[in-house]
Amino acid sequence: MRHRVAHRKLGRKTEHRLATLNNLAAALFTHERIETTLFKAKELRPYAERMITRARRDSLHSRRLVARRLGDRALVKRLFDEIAPRFSDRAGGYTRIIRTSPRRGDDAEMAIIELVVRKEQEKAPAKAPSGKGAKAEKPEAAGAAETEEKKPAKTAKAKPAKPGKAKKAAKRAKPAKAEKSKKADKSAEKTAGGRRKAAGGEGGRGGRRTSARTPKHER
DSSP states (O other), rough: OOOOSSSOOSSOHHHHHHHHHHHHHHHHHHSSEEEHHHHHHHHHHHHHHHHHHHHHHHOOOHHHHHHHHHHHHHHHHHHIIIGGGTTTOSOOOOOOEOOOOTTTTTTTOOEEEESSHHHHHHSSSSOOOOOHHHHHHHHHHHOOOOOOOSSSSOOOOOOOOHHHHHHHHHHHHHHHHHHHHHHHHHHHHHHHHHHHHHHHHHHHHHHHHHHHHOOOOTT
């Protein structure tokens, strides 16, 4: 019976299991977010959080103990100088586990383990205030818009029109009545001209006949 057995063996011997946890912890402190199997993530969580707690003390003895596990001086320096100060106001719970879809092939349960406060979150811009703060800002914007509307608009100076352009515009803009009267006059002239031509033709023919029929004593 497995009474009072605290940790999972993960199918490995002690040396292999510790080496796996050290490698996972080094990957977590390097990338601040890794994906592994669910049971490895659950075993890694207390193991990595104990290292962060030691890093918060920042003593020579703590650095040596952590360096013995990680085996990388640059990573130890980053843990003590960059990662640990982020959790100075937190008493624990430096990591979180998020379950994901099972792994293809063996259908093993997978999970993401990450630091609660990451470097990306520190650089993220602050969100716009919502609620009362946003409502208070709206009247200020409205007042600014009203002041802009109250300002008198600049009147554009009228440029003097050139005499040539004015004459052309006057010629183009003729009244409609004058155009109608002209058209009526032209139609009347055409009808009158047609009547004159018809009368002239008849008079010529009649003249020839009279000249032929005049008596001899009048000639």
